[in-house]
Amino acid sequence: MEFFISTLLFGISVGGQYALIAIGYTMVYGILRLINFAHGDVFMVAGLMGIYLTSSLGAYLSPTTILVSLILVLVLTVLLGFLIERVAYKPLRTAPRMSVMISAIGVSYLLQNTATYVTGGQPMTYPAIPFLSDTITVAGTPIKWVVILTPFLVVILVVALTQLINHTKVGMAMRAVAKDFETSQLMGIKINSVISTTFVIGSALAALGSMLYFTTYQAVTPTAGAMPGLKAFVAAVFGGIGSIPGAVIGAFLIGICENFVKVLPFEGATTFVDAFTFALLIIVLVFKPTGLFGEKATDKV
Amino acid sequence: MIQTKKNKTGAFLGLVAAVVVLALVVVLENTLPSTSQLFIVLKKGAVYSLVAVSMNLLNGFTGLFSLGQAGFMLLGAYTYAILTVPVAQKDTVYYLYGGSALNFSLPDLFGGVDTPQGLILGVALAILLAGCVAALFAWLIGLPVLRLKSDYLAIATLGFAEIIRAIFQWQALGPVTNGANMITQIPTFTSFNIKNADGEVILRLSAFVPFLVAILCIAVIVMLINSSYGRAFKAIREDEIAAEAMGINLAKHKMLSFCISSFFAGVGGALFAMYASNAQAKVYTSTMTYEILLIVVIGGIGSVSGSCIATFLYVAASEWWLRFLDSEMWIFGVKVPFLRTGFRMVVFSIIIMIVVLFFRRGLMGDKELPDLFRPRPKKTARKAGEHNG
Numbered sequence: 243m244e245f246f247i248s249t250l251l252f253g254i255s256v257g258g259q260y261a262l263i264a265i266g267y268t269m270v271y272g273i274l275r276l277i278n279f280a281h282g283d284v285f286m287v288a289g290l291m292g293i294y295l296t297s298s299l300g301a302y303l304s305p306t307t308i309l310v311s312l313i314l315v316l317v318l319t320v321l322l323g324f325l326i327e328r329v330a331y332k333p334l335r336t337a338p339r340m341s342v343m344i345s346a347i348g349v350s351y352l353l354q355n356t357a358t359y360v361t362g363g364q365p366m367t368y369p370a371i372p373f374l375s376d377t378i379t380v381a382g383t384p385i386k387w388v389v390i391l392t393p394f395l396v397v398i399l400v401v402a403l404t405q406l407i408n409h410t411k412v413g414m415a416m417r418a419v420a421k422d423f424e425t426s427q428l429m430g431i432k433i434n435s436v437i438s439t440t441f442v443i444g445s446a447l448a449a450l451g452s453m454l455y456f457t458t459y460q461a462v463t464p465t466a467g468a469m470p471g472l473k474a475f476v477a478a479v480f481g482g483i484g485s486i487p488g489a490v491i492g493a494f495l496i497g498i499c500e501n502f503v504k505v506l507p508f509e510g511a512t513t514f515v516d517a518f519t520f521a522l523l524i525i526v527l528v529f530k531p532t533g534l535f536g537e538k539a540t541d542k543v
Numbered sequence: 544m545i546q547t548k549k550n551k552t553g554a555f556l557g558l559v560a561a562v563v564v565l566a567l568v569v570v571l572e573n574t575l576p577s578t579s580q581l582f583i584v585l586k587k588g589a590v591y592s593l594v595a596v597s598m599n600l601l602n603g604f605t606g607l608f609s610l611g612q613a614g615f616m617l618l619g620a621y622t623y624a625i626l627t628v629p630v631a632q633k634d635t636v637y638y639l640y641g642g643s644a645l646n647f648s649l650p651d652l653f654g655g656v657d658t659p660q661g662l663i664l665g666v667a668l669a670i671l672l673a674g675c676v677a678a679l680f681a682w683l684i685g686l687p688v689l690r691l692k693s694d695y696l697a698i699a700t701l702g703f704a705e706i707i708r709a710i711f712q713w714q715a716l717g718p719v720t721n722g723a724n725m726i727t728q729i730p731t732f733t734s735f736n737i738k739n740a741d742g743e744v745i746l747r748l749s750a751f752v753p754f755l756v757a758i759l760c761i762a763v764i765v766m767l768i769n770s771s772y773g774r775a776f777k778a779i780r781e782d783e784i785a786a787e788a789m790g791i792n793l794a795k796h797k798m799l800s801f802c803i804s805s806f807f808a809g810v811g812g813a814l815f816a817m818y819a820s821n822a823q824a825k826v827y828t829s830t831m832t833y834e835i836l837l838i839v840v841i842g843g844i845g846s847v848s849g850s851c852i853a854t855f856l857y858v859a860a861s862e863w864w865l866r867f868l869d870s871e872m873w874i875f876g877v878k879v880p881f882l883r884t885g886f887r888m889v890v891f892s893i894i895i896m897i898v899v900l901f902f903r904r905g906l907m908g909d910k911e912l913p914d915l916f917r918p919r920p921k922k923t924a925r926k927a928g929e930h931n932g
Contacts, residue, residue: 362884
């Protein structure tokens with residue numbers, strides 16, 4: 243029973259972290275119909291920035307320097323997301339869809355290779371954040387506070403985000419652009435600023451996700467963003483790409499299932515953790531071809 | 544009548560070009576020092592261009608956005624490796640599992656890797672089977688997932704590739720797949736170098752072999768694209784509903800394209816195992832698929848020659864031309880800044896970004912190499928074609 247509870251807690255927490263990344267995927271997809279392959283790497287870069295900023299801001303880690311550096315990480319990641327959109331995606335707005343996707347893969351390459359160049363390919367250790375990294379004992383197992391707090395934080399953020407989308411002018415513009423790109427342009431919506439806002443929100447959430455994720459799993463390598471990114475994307479597809487609640491539910495489901503597969507009592511269960519996620523996805527897609535909450539696409543002749 | 548005539552001259556020119564390329568490869572290999580980076584580029588380029596063309600058949604000509612290429616390559620590579628490890632070497636290769644579960648090897652059935660017929664027949668059969676296994680799995684996975692649309696299909700096939708990768712690393716299958724360890728001691732491209740009695744190489748064929756296989760396979764793909772099946776594929780790409788209304792069986796043609804593409808990806812995987820002289824599951828990640836997709840799109844979606852050109856440019860730039868960026872350099876006593884391990888890949892990714900941003904439709908668009916030498920059509924005709932993009 244104790245084992246069950248701790249596995250569940252870990253699952254929910256990882257799921258929450260995936261959810262924060264998945265929202266970035268799903269929002270961008272909803273508006274641009276673009277799989278933003280670089281999003282996982284933005285998440286990784288945020289992790290690296292956390293390491294470099296905390297170590298350069300102070301010789302010893304006081305709570306203030308850490309807080310300042312985390313805020314800086316947030317700001318810089320947002321800036322990075324904004325820049326990527328402006329440099330790599332905006333010039334291709336009228337290009338074929340595949341070109342934009344390739345541009346995203348190119349950005350992902352660039353970020354990974356730059357990270358390898360800067361770090362020398364060695365895994366870096368994420369600093370311990372005060373309070374979040376402290377452990378408490380729940381049901382007999384020591385657990386970091388971050389594991390307990392993540393789901394609450396995610397729920398608060400998601401509620402705030404849905405409020406933003408449903409009850410503000412920017413949110414209304416976003417919904418309009420997601421519905422029909424060209425018509426909303428004709429209605430006087432500034433497409434570029436809406437898209438930039440989307441990327442800003444997505445990157446900010448990815449930065450938050452990186453803080454929570456790397457506090458739990460402390461090694462940051464240049465490819466550390468690839469798997470969480472892919473999982474988050476799977477979560478987004480799982481819930482139906484373009485739907486924020488779908489992405490969040492998908493992410494929690496995947497996080498929980500993944501942690502239970504990890505502890506299954508048969509030999510080599512850990513090899514199948516990632517594979518299980520994808521198997522689950524394929525099964526869901528076979529029965530619901532556009533994900534759990536996806537809009538049913540109808541072809542017009 | 545004119546059409547068939549044109550096709551015949553085209554086929555003849557293609558044949559001549561293939562023979563010239565093959566002869567050139569043999570001559571180059573036997574004149575230049577074998578340590579040259581050029582040969583790595585040639586071998587890897589030949590393998591990758593086959594995989595890129597096979598992906599282009601699916602993504603560019605049939606319009607099915609699939610990201611399973613690395614998975615099918617893995618199937619091909621492992622089929623090839625498992626079937627060709629010489630019986631005498633099995634205990635050393637599979638030492639963790641106390642020998643292999645399969646106690647035969649294809650080259651040994653025909654007289655061993657050291658004899659010409661054993662090597663050629665064994666390897667050819669293994670490559671063929673590698674393709675068949677990949678195609679069989681493609682058929683199995685295609686049954687449920689080919690109903691999916693665009694991005695959903697992409698992520699489902701990507702997931703399938705990851706599942707395959709996990710299965711091949713599973714300890715329980717160790718006696719067959721060697722678990723997470725690589726399968727070594729397989730016949731490679733250098734096994735085809737002809738040696739005299741003293742063991743000295745008299746004729747190098749190690750770059751000729753991948754070129755021969757790749758050219759044969761690409762020729763088959765080109766013939767397929769130019770056949771009625773190919774026209775059906777293109778019709779599906781342009782408009783599924785219209786194609787269906789014209790009497791094209793969507794499910795059948797999609798499955799056909801998927802299986803054939805996977806067959807050649809499997810063959811490419813077998814060749815890649817020969818190139819790398821081992822088969823190891825952790826190489827065939829989604830990054831590899833992205834790499835190939837990148838090549839296909841940079842070459843031009845729907846252009847076979849574009850894929851080949853882009854492959855060689857891509858491989859040459861990443862493996863050869865930019866090598867100097869990885870080591871420190873001094874010019875007139877001044878150290879050039881930034882140069883150290885890893886800088887090559889940074890510059891390389893920036894070049895890719897520039898190409899992607901400035902060549903929106905790839906280097907070749909949807910044209911083929913011979914189209915560039917034909918007189919340009921009139922402006923009105925071109926305008927009408929542009930709406931399809």
